[in-house]
Amino acid sequence: MRPEQPQPLTREEHREMGLELKQARVRMRELATVVEEVYGQQSQAAYAFQRVLEAMETLSQEMQAQAAEDLRGQRVDGLYT
Numbered sequence: 001m002r003p004e005q006p007q008p009l010t011r012e013e014h015r016e017m018g019l020e021l022k023q024a025r026v027r028m029r030e031l032a033t034v035v036e037e038v039y040g041q042q043s044q045a046a047y048a049f050q051r052v053l054e055a056m057e058t059l060s061q062e063m064q065a066q067a068a069e070d071l072r073g074q075r076v077d078g079l080y081t
Contacts, residue, residue, distance in 0.1 A: 008070035014063075018079040021063065025056050 032049035064080040
């Protein structure tokens with residue numbers, strides 16, 4: 001017996017996830033700014049925030065590509081980026 005193939009996200013699910021991820025990125029940038037102001041740009045905490053922001057950017061790009069694959073033939077511009 002073969003395992004079931006996972007079902008791709010629907011357009012609405014991608015839209016909702018994209019909004020959530022965009023909001024999380026905005027909030028993380030705000031928090032990073034606070035940490036940089038308090039501890040300086042060279043602090044370990046500020047560095048960690050920059051790494052998180054980079055990872056979130058990569059995640060957004062990968063999810064944008066996944067949406068294009070899941071929703072072939074549909075416009076997906078701006079769902080995640």
